[in-house]
Amino acid sequence: MLLVSGCGSAPAEPPASPPxxxxxxxxDSKRARTDRGLLVKVQGGTLTQVLVYEGGEPVPGKLDDTRTTWRTDWTLRPGAEYTVTATATREGAPATVAMGRxxxxxxxxxxxxxxxxxxxxETVGVGMPVVIDFDAPIEDKAAVERALEVRAESPVEGAWRWTSDTQVVYRTRRWWPSRQRVTVTAHLAGVRAGDGLHGATxxxxxxxxxxxxxxxxxxxxxxMLVLRxxxxxxxxxxxxxxATTTEYTTTSGIHLTMDKGNPVRMISPGREKGDPGYYDLMIDHAVRISNSGEYVHAKDNVWAQGRSNVSHGCVNARPDQAAWFYAxxxxxxxxxxxxxDRVLEWDNGWGFWQLPWEKWQQGSALREMRDAGGWVPKR
Known part of the structure; x- marks a missing residue:
């Protein structure tokens, strides 16, 4: 019997499609929206590198856990040109490099x-809020709040609260840890804050x-006891x-020192020259603690200090000790x-610590959106 053998080849696997x-x-978009940022996605592979530049500067962004989606951290600058280079790979397939403007x-x-x-x-105290004023009324407060970033060397929990259409305030839950640097960034460029209103920079x-x-x-x-x-x-x-009238009653609560002057001119509220109780005085070493005229300041009435309350609402101390507190x-x-019996209102000056933490958070536009069941996208 004759056995015949031969050789052959199995059909080759077709190459995988590139991602x-x-x-x-x-x-090549000429009038792209700014408020949704820039998104890069890949199908049939993973992203190995995404490089985006604007004005010669790299644009920050992040890959998701699957490495199939990359998006900018923040919105895009109006009237700007962006260059994009995205590289995607797939095993057994040539790499795909997408480049464009x-x-x-x-x-x-x-x-x-x-x-x-x-x-x-500025060097500040441990109760200091972050107050940001805008030059136009903000309609979409959630969009703006989402663009605000606070980075501390020793991070603590904090939240923003809107006090008006043009002002937002950040307060920590507890005092700031002392002796550290805090950096605040408002990533406003391209943020849509209202109809036709966008962040400039x-x-x-x-x-x-x-x-x-x-x-x-x-x-x-x-x-008064001062702890350092x-x-x-x-x-x-x-x-x-x-405390003979409301305005002559010192407010109880957690105040913050706001500014100081030496001297400060103090005029009686709601009274004109010649009226009973009218005064117009220059007061030394005055540290302001509210917007209702309250200061810690110097006064040479040592007969009352430590014994009775006789001021027009301020807290006064011996001149040398007031000078020390001022300094x-x-x-x-x-x-x-x-x-x-007069309580400091939370919106009197920087009386923000008068609000319990839960109530403070209720002034956040993002918190309000979450409570209403709205969508709050992650950065």
């Missing part, structure tokens, strides 16, 4: 940050949280408001006053 990359807004539309109306507290580079600033100085004032015992990093730094005999105070130092 498909999609970019939104599409390449996108231009965003210009904004009909723009808004930006008009003022901030703290000031850039990003804004960033940093400040320093200094030593931890807190003060407690008891209007019943007429004493938990240790007694000064004990002061004081005189508070005489050592930073904006945002907590001053807690007890013993009167």
């Amino acid at each position: 498909t990359v999609q970019v939104w807004p599409p390449f 996108i231009r965003t539309r210009t904004a009909a109306r723009t808004f930006q940050v008009a003022a901030t507290a703290p000031l850039p580079g 990003d804004s960033t600033f940093s400040f320093i949280v200094g030593r931890r100085q807190t003060s407690s004032i008891d209007t019943r015992t007429h004493q 990093d938990g240790k007694a730094a000064q004990r002061m005999a004081i005189s508070a408001g005489m 050592t105070s930073l904006r945002g130092d907590p001053v807690t006053i007890t013993g009167t």
